[in-house]
Amino acid sequence: MKPETLLYPTPKGLYCEKGGFYIDPVQPVEKALITHGHADHARAGHTHVLATQETLDIMRIRYGDAFCVSSQAAVLGARTGIGDITASFHPAGHVLGSAQIAVEANGTRIVVSGDYKRRRDPTCAAFEPVPCDVFITEATFGLPVFHHPDDRGEVAKLLTSLRQFPERAHIIGAYALGKAQRIIALLREAGYDQPIYIHGALARLCDYYEERGIGLGDIRPATQDVQDRQSFAGAVVIGPPAAFADKWARRFPDPVAIFASGWMLVRQRAKQRGVELPMIISDHCDWTELTETIREINPAQVWVTHGREEALVRWCELEGIAARPLHLVGYDDEGE
Numbered sequence: 001m002k003p004e005t006l007l008y009p010t011p012k013g014l015y016c017e018k019g020g021f022y023i024d025p026v027q028p029v030e031k032a033l034i035t036h037g038h039a040d041h042a043r044a045g046h047t048h049v050l051a052t053q054e055t056l057d058i059m060r061i062r063y064g065d066a067f068c069v070s071s072q073a074a075v076l077g078a079r080t081g082i083g084d085i086t087a088s089f090h091p092a093g094h095v096l097g098s099a100q101i102a103v104e105a106n107g108t109r110i111v112v113s114g115d116y117k118r119r120r121d122p123t124c125a126a127f128e129p130v131p132c133d134v135f136i137t138e139a140t141f142g143l144p145v146f147h148h149p150d151d152r153g154e155v156a157k158l159l160t161s162l163r164q165f166p167e168r169a170h171i172i173g174a175y176a177l178g179k180a181q182r183i184i185a186l187l188r189e190a191g192y193d194q195p196i197y198i199h200g201a202l203a204r205l206c207d208y209y210e211e212r213g214i215g216l217g218d219i220r221p222a223t224q225d226v227q228d229r230q231s232f233a234g235a236v237v238i239g240p241p242a243a244f245a246d247k248w249a250r251r252f253p254d255p256v257a258i259f260a261s262g263w264m265l266v267r268q269r270a271k272q273r274g275v276e277l278p279m280i281i282s283d284h285c286d287w288t289e290l291t292e293t294i295r296e297i298n299p300a301q302v303w304v305t306h307g308r309e310e311a312l313v314r315w316c317e318l319e320g321i322a323a324r325p326l327h328l329v330g331y332d333d334e335g336e
């Protein structure tokens with residue numbers, strides 16, 4: 001079967017006509033397969049949703065019980081028949097519950113990787129390469145200039161700053177799903193055993209990670225009524241990026257503004273956000289990881305969904321792999 005007829009882009013998202021389902025649709029549909037819980041991939045309002053148990057739980061936490069009419073949990077590695085199609089979910093290493101989705105019919109297999117990374121992450125299962133005819137990849141950091149340093153070095157920068165400025169609160173902006181918990185887990189691995197204070201928007205997701213056996217240590221709410229202002233001196237406080245714009249961030253004593261994102265390797269972006277200590281920690285692949293993953297999987301074709309498509313398409317062509325951009329809309333490569 002021609003891969004273009006098995007799965008193709010539509011304004012609602014990637015569509016599998018034979019199975020009657022969309023993958024990560026950006027508008028409400030009858031049948032949706034969801035790769036992971038980030039808001040641009042997992043939206044409320046579909047009738048039926050197939051996703052990993054963690055992704056379903058995360059959607060329930062974010063949108064409430066009525067996020068869909070019915071749901072089915074996909075077990076990693078298990079094959080599910082949908083009409084004449086077989087679908088299977090495989091770890092993507094992006095955030096807790098994240099999965100690549102393999103779609104198969106008549107001997108043709110397409111893997112939709114969703115968002116993924118190759119670095120070790122103590123908070124989720126590692127990416128598994130799945131042999132396929134077509135590998136669909138994002139290209140958030142799809143330029144050769146993008147190279148993410150070792151996470152441990154970035155965490156060490158934070159620990160150094162805490163020692164240097166024991167009187168200042170260290171306020172870290174980190175996305176509520178995945179990044180925040182990963183930073184906490186990395187700090188714990190580095191031996192940091194002090195309480196870590198979190199913004200209310202992170203509470204339920206952090207609790208959920210704990211429930212799934214991902215230890216985050218002593219986590220406390222960063223609420224002013226519980227603590228007096230000075231008690232945050234020298235403390236690590238984590239909040240979602242949006243909280244930095246409002247008065248929440250101003251309650252802390254002489255804060256060190258920190259932001260944890262792959263984009264922090266672009267100095268201009270750190271400056272624009274008023275970030276004093278950029279931590280380059282990404283839940284996406286950098287250029288080397290994107291290209292090494294494609295070499296490892298060695299598919300006949302690569303389709304590129306969003307990000308910097310052109311450079312990656314060109315690289316594939318030079319490697320002798322047919323490639324094309326899909327120009328999917330509705331996915332946010334800034335919200336990383």
Ligand SMILES: [Zn+2]
Nearest residue numbers: 036038094115
């Ligand atoms: Zn994502």
